[in-house]
Amino acid sequence: MYTEVPELELPDRVLVPWDEGHEERIRLHAPLAELTGEQAHTRTVTFDLPPAVEHEPVLDDRGRTLGRLVRRRARLTGEIRPGIEQLPGPYRVSRLTVTVHNTTDAPAGDRTTALPHSMVGAHLLLA
Structure with missing residues (x-):
């Protein structure tokens, strides 16, 4: 049985709550023709990331459980809109x-x- 505490004091460190990011990957594939001209920024990819809870045991140097970390994520929804614009010049x-x-x-x-x-x-990586 676990009890939520403001901090967990361990022999070698103190664990305190903090906000941390979580990596999610959303793949988007689109032909160039769909991203240029009048169609630019009209293609929309929606995403819906469900809420989640993860538990990670906190162990001592002998492998005994001293507590656990609980990571909670709320539901996140959004839209991604790509577009390509031809730039003037030679x-x-x-x-x-x-x-x-x-x-x-x-x-x-x-x-x-x-x-x-x-x-x-949020970070956006393109490949």
Whole structure:
């Protein structure tokens, strides 16, 4: 049986709660023709990441359980809109823009209430 505590004092360290990000991958495949001209930024990919709870045991140097970390994630929904714009000039250069919108229906409130439903630490990697 576990009890939630403000901090967990261990022989070699003290564990305190903190907010940390979680990596999610959303794949988007689109032909270039769908991303250019009048169709640019009209293609929308929606995502819906369900809430989750993960438990990680905290062990001592002998493998005995001293406690556990609990990581909670709120539901997160959003849209990704890619588009390509041809740039003027003598070279055939294009600008790729990808916009990510948070569409989560989150409760109103203070920072602590809003943070689990936000994308503050969102990074976009393109390959």
